[in-house]
Amino acid sequence: MQQQDMLSRAERLPLMLRTLYEQYGYQRYSMGKFEPYDLYRENKDFLSSETVITFTDASGRLMALKPDVTMSIVKNTRPETRSQKLYYSENVFRMKPGSREYSEIRQIGLEYIGGRGAYAEAEVVRLALESLRSISEQHVLCLNHMGLISAALAACGAAGELREAALAALRQKNVPALRALAERGLSPAAAERLAALAMLSGRPQDELPALVRDLPEAAQPLDELSQLVGTLERCGCGEQLRLDLSTVGHMDYYNGLIFRGYLQGVPRAVLSGGRYDNLMLRFGKPLPALGFALYPDELSRALHMPRDYDVDVLVLFGDAAPELVLRACDTLRQQGFSVRAEQEPPPGLRARRCLRLLVDGGWEEIADA
């Protein structure tokens, strides 16, 4: 058994991603499991789940198990920093939405602090594509732009509560709900227009020209998207991109480009990210920034490859002397086999071969263990 085979695909993934991010000059960022709760309380509106798991430390200070890595990276960015490229592989702790259950979620991701303009977006999106590709060729990356969504909602006259409802429906491609907004004060034409936008999903190369024509209010975000898609296309990595207006993230958190990655056969998004200049501003750091995170837990089932055997060789040693057993098994191990020594065959164990060690040091092959 080769060392390579011993690591499951799920275990190899973080190593592969680390190598990828290091190749692009990103540096590892590590953090503790808990931090003072104040950080999260003051910025609660940026967290996706409302409930942070808290406890008090010995001096009575309220602490929190970290629910998010990006926030801590932003907090630790010095204001004089011009550019910082970091990656992380951390566990975060959250309360599952809709239940009172705690969950521990693994996140692998990267942040490009100070990432300004077209190059930064091209690099980060390309790394997102490469990350997905290192897991499976059957992947897509859905792009969207929060500026595009804001402009579309404004153009349709959706404000206040109506805007919230439209946004939620857009996220679900909920055409019936968008049409029903006509009964809540949106003009029927605007509701129909939003319904068409919700269903918009396809290769950005095909979809962008029509959007540019129909939504002059969103000229700037559309121009940014067109530039990005063009760049990636010319670098030969535009094939798996999709423009999908249901890719809507946290409105307070993301402000520009936003994207989400899917793999065929995995029911939920495995990657999500975007530009979050607003979060930076909140922490008093007027720097642009973007990044993404992968959720390997969503993948573990897809990556899991059942093994046919638990062990290469099962050695049944019966009454043979211990040193004889050790030495005999060593010989097999040196040949590269994994060897399990047992006096009696353990029930349920699947071995490729089964050998009985005789008292004189000889072997007897057992066909059916």
Added chain:
Amino acid sequence: MLNIALPKGRLGKTVYERFAAIGCGCPELEAENRRLVFVNEAAGVSYLQVKPSDVAIYVERGAADIGVVGSDILLETQPDIYELLDLGLGRCRLAVAAPDGWCEEMSLPLRVATKYPHVAQAYYAALNRQIDIIKLHGSIELAPLLGLSDVIVDIVETGTTLRENGLSVVAEIAPVSARLIANRSSYQFNQERVAALIAGLEGKR
């Protein structure tokens, strides 16, 4: 192969007929038997017959690519899926009902018996009304008759059951109808087929 989750029962049957009419039929399913999975290799579809309240779970977790489910269940469970089309079938409404001539006692929390605790909670939270939820699984109409609850939150189709039990609707919460839903990830890989299906179903409305 497109996996389609259908709700067992009358609604599922009507929905299946719609699918069959646009070339997604499955002869095996039409024969009466107790199987739960039906495959039509030639048409590239397979049908799962599941409990109506489980359809969204199958779709959200990717065991089915698309499914048909009542919007009452979507409101209650808030699954993370795409809700693509109103099929206009199984129309009814989610409503609050109380014994005829009932008068609300505002000095006490309202006792609400329901199969839809989240819907009820959200409805009364928006009214700032304190309530006491009594989660039941069936025969909801019985609760106010026995003094177990003040009102019920349930789906109302014709209102016959309510009338026969001396209850009447006091407030409407939302209209209900069958929706076509899709898994968020699988949609990205089956977009053309799903779009064709929607176009077909819309044409047959």
